[in-house]
Amino acid sequence: NAGVTQTPKFQVLKTGQSMTLQCAQDMNHNSMYWYRQDPGMGLRLIYYSASEGTTDKGEVPNGYNVSRLNKREFSLRLESAAPSQTSVYFCASRGGFSSYNEQFFGPGTRLTVL
Amino acid sequence: EDQVTQSPEALRLQEGESSSLNCSYTVSGLRGLFWYRQDPGKGPEFLFTLYSAGEEKEKERLKATLTKKESFLHITAPKPEDSATYLCAVQAGGYGQNFVFGPGTRLSVLP
Numbered sequence: 001n002a003g004v005t006q007t008p009k010f011q012v013l014k015t016g017q018s019m020t021l022q023c024a025q026d027m028n029h030n031s032m033y034w035y036r037q038d039p040g041m042g043l044r045l046i047y048y049s050a051s052e053g054t055t056d057k058g059e060v061p062n063g064y065n066v067s068r069l070n071k072r073e074f075s076l077r078l079e080s081a082a083p084s085q086t087s088v089y090f091c092a093s094r095g096g097f098s099s100y101n102e103q104f105f106g107p108g109t110r111l112t113v114l
Numbered sequence: 115e116d117q118v119t120q121s122p123e124a125l126r127l128q129e130g131e132s133s134s135l136n137c138s139y140t141v142s143g144l145r146g147l148f149w150y151r152q153d154p155g156k157g158p159e160f161l162f163t164l165y166s167a168g169e170e171k172e173k174e175r176l177k178a179t180l181t182k183k184e185s186f187l188h189i190t191a192p193k194p195e196d197s198a199t200y201l202c203a204v205q206a207g208g209y210g211q212n213f214v215f216g217p218g219t220r221l222s223v224l225p
Contacts, residue, residue: 004157031211032195033211033213035215040217041217042118042201042214042215042216042217042218043158043201043202043203043215044215045213048211048212056211090157090158091158101158102148102163103148103158103160103213104160105150105157105158107117107154107155107156107157107159108155108157
């Protein structure tokens with residue numbers, strides 16, 4: 001049982017390049033999330049998917065797109081990377097809809113945009 | 115606007131020196147307050163969920179409490195392995211997927 005996995009672990013891009021961050025969970029969770037974490041700031045929600053087939057914007061969606069490929073996989077795409085997108089990106093998943101259900105996080109992708 | 119603040123930003127303790135971390139929040143309809151631990155280079159790891167004022171949860175040397183405006187994470191007789199960043203998050207009302215995280219408290223426990 002791997003939990004939440006993310007690829008790649010590290011990535012360096014040049015301004016204007018595109019890339020897709022991959023996330024998968026094996027816990028049969030309905031909800032999946034993408035966050036970014038910057039120094040001195042809390043985790044900020046980029047996009048989430050409450051269930052397979054649905055996606056919604058979070059607090060900081062500009063410059064990103066997402067795809068909920070199936071129940072297991074949720075990808076984050078940067079179409080034209082900018083230095084402001086240098087950050088650590090975390091994927092999370094959550095089972096059920098109870099307020100008591102916590103999120104499970106992946107190990108993160110450290111992205112640098114030059 | 116939903117907001118979470120944490121204090122102090124950083125805390126250094128000697129092994130065995132008990133202390134508390136604070137999480138203050140303003141949300142429109144609290145559905146849950148969560149504490150996570152994050153080690154360097156890793157994703158956050160779940161510790162506790164609190165739902166209503168007066169509720170308390172314990173796990174080993176950690177105890178979390180909740181009031182209507184803040185939560186405390188009490189650390190009793192900490193050990194060096196308790197060194198980590200502790201994150202607080204609230205799930206607000208509305209569409210139910212709105213998790214707002216605080217910036218965290220970086221705890222260092224010295225032997």
